[in-house]
Amino acid sequence: MKTRVAIIGGGASGLMAAIVAAKNNADVTIYEKSNRVGKKILATGNGRCNYTNINTSVNNYHGKNVDIINDVLDIFSVQNTLDFFEDIGIYPYFDESGKVYPYSLQASSVLDNLRLEAVKHNVKELTECNIRNLRKSKGQFDIITDDKIYNADKIIICTGGRAGSQFGCSGDGYKMADSLGHKTVTTFPALVQLKLESVFLKKISGVRYEGAVTSFVNSKVIRKEDGEILFTDYGISGPPVLQLSRETIEKLNTGQKVYLQVDSFPNLSKNELFELLKERFIKLKDRSLADTLIGLLNKKLIPVVLSEALNNYKDLTYSKLNKKQIYSIVNILKEWKFRVIGHNGWNQAQTTAGGVSLENIDINTFESKKVKGLYFAGEILDIDGDCGGFNLQFAWSSGYIAGYNASK
Template identity: 50%
Template sequence: MPAILGKKIIVVGGGAAGLMAALAAANNGAQVKVLERMNRVGKKILATGNGRCNFTNISSNIERYYHGKNPRFVYGALNKFNVQQTMEYFEYLGIAAKVEEGGKVYPMSDQSSSVLDVLRYQLEKLHVTTVTDAEVENIHVSEGEFIVDTKEKGRFISQRLILATGGKSYPNLGSNGSGYQLAKNLGHRLVEPFPALVQVKLAEKFYKQIKGIKFVGDLEVVVNEKTIIKATGEILFTEYGISGPPVLAVSRKVNEMLRSNKKVYLKPVILKQFTPGQLEQMLLYRFQTQPQKTLAFSFVGLINKQLAPVLLKEAGIKDINKPAGDVTASEIKQIVSILQDWRLKATGTKGWNSAQVTAGGVDVQDVNPKTMESKLVPGLFFAGELLDIDGDCGGFNLQWAWSSGYVAGENAAVL
């Protein structure tokens, strides 16, 4: 279908999804304005990947978005604008890419600003107007047009509207959840948002003693004595609980279970490379070889020495400074259990200021997955994190932003 030249489109939100939507619409002949409530577009892009911007992941597939009420919704956009097309598009814009561990794709420059710079250059090239400090207060539809009122920049009118305001994560970077009310005012339903890819708070009182301690191991989420999700990597104890990539990976499920009033336990497996029997024999050898050492000191060289006193007390051993040679067989089994089957009670997660992604959002059953157009309001399109779609950690959420933004922008221009 040929593009309708001159169609006026407003994109609300100047993040990754909004900028891609604007570019796709402008590339199909539309006149595009981006309304961004912050003083510049793309602030959240600059913060991704620890300032390096892992802008996609070569392993993007539906399994990486298997969250929310209807994860199959991602098929439409991911098939229309997939990872390969995304990488080719950014290469065209000037981003030389490199693939790192876990399939993460970064700009060769290792600067997230590179991604934003080329996007802004292309916006200017395609004559897209960006209006910053433009916080949208109200949107209504009249005679087939969208009337958008802002706090300080007045009123804007368009034939098509793309909502790409993001979720609630990192509100200081632009996404404060304001898009949810705009969507509700236009008749859309919400799946209640909650933080995802976020640190987990734990109930025990000893975390200040071990904050800063890291180890590489497995982390399992246990509900009703059943492991429901597992991740591996570097785990970090903090004064409020636990952090690190495996924690972020399982945090959505933790929050989901807690919100369902389930008792949730995190199970860090500290020495995962041994079977319980092997670990028992190794500890016995250590204790018998150097029986005069204190029990706590006998762990030096095996685990972080600051962690040993806490683990021993958790194992139910009252005198952690008794001679290692005096440890009983049953006490060794208790220590092995803590090293490989430690149960830590989750009480919640950190809030929106710490969350990388928002779970929940605009219910996708009211959105066409092939076009991103509302089924309730003709001419209204959605893109990005505002929708009830969220992916795993590692570039998958930015890929969703690019894919959904591209599909929304293209269809807003040509339908």
């Protein structure tokens, strides 16, 4: 008789686990809460699905037992991921930073190919099937919904975390894990926009440009990132902000005062920017101070930067400006400081920091050390990656390992 493997949650890790287990001759059923599997995959990478990154290493991950990533990638590497996806129909597109997308640049092609492969191997899908709890009795598992109990020999919990709650992720898997005796490391949103304290935000909302962002506590740098930043009416967004949000929120959660510093000219030193501004002020000396900055700064930014830097800037022209005042403008442009007061929450977060503790999991198989026949994969575990394809890579690797071992 075939081993009956139940996959709880048909997201990235669940689909991978299902295909691998079914290929290995298991009788596989995916139990999915939403009306279709893989909804979140469609939203990944801005609809293009950045499904891995050729520069993946342990340095791109976080969690209490982050070192396990080395072993996980030894078992199912980025190259294995590229090969797996090429085999099922995804031709890769590599961007200059190492991110990998399907050549079609459509996340739907990743999901379509995963589903076609699942169908080929007779994976069954039960959608709109909200699993309430799991129980082990008499050598098999009960899979409990509101009105039915299903059975399986092995279970893989792939319910994701709490991030992207609009895609069906609301932390259900933690309750299942808890009821079967597993510890969870406190969760919080990661890869999410940050809320800032500033009276200027409404005025500069929508301003975007290439800059650098540093978060720090008590003058100690937490993390620095550069790239396109976007001011919004609640705070700040953009890839560098998402990238440093995890460490920033972790500190915020300890009650410490956390600040963000925005460098609007990361390629110029303070002295170089001083010289650039001075030359500009001299060349355009007949203009008001604000008008001299048109073409250098976004127009929405000009009055805000000048009023942050100077008293009564409207009365000033270059001829009345001293060196200290020019340096005040330089300081705002190079080290604009904002207090971080929060984040945009689970709905907007791209991943979950924390999760089911890896201390209870055998990393070679992803089987629980507490309950034989029970496996975990994906974001539900206490591992989260940076932006750039690393979270999906972990979902594929852990899904592969759990699916392969559950099928035995």
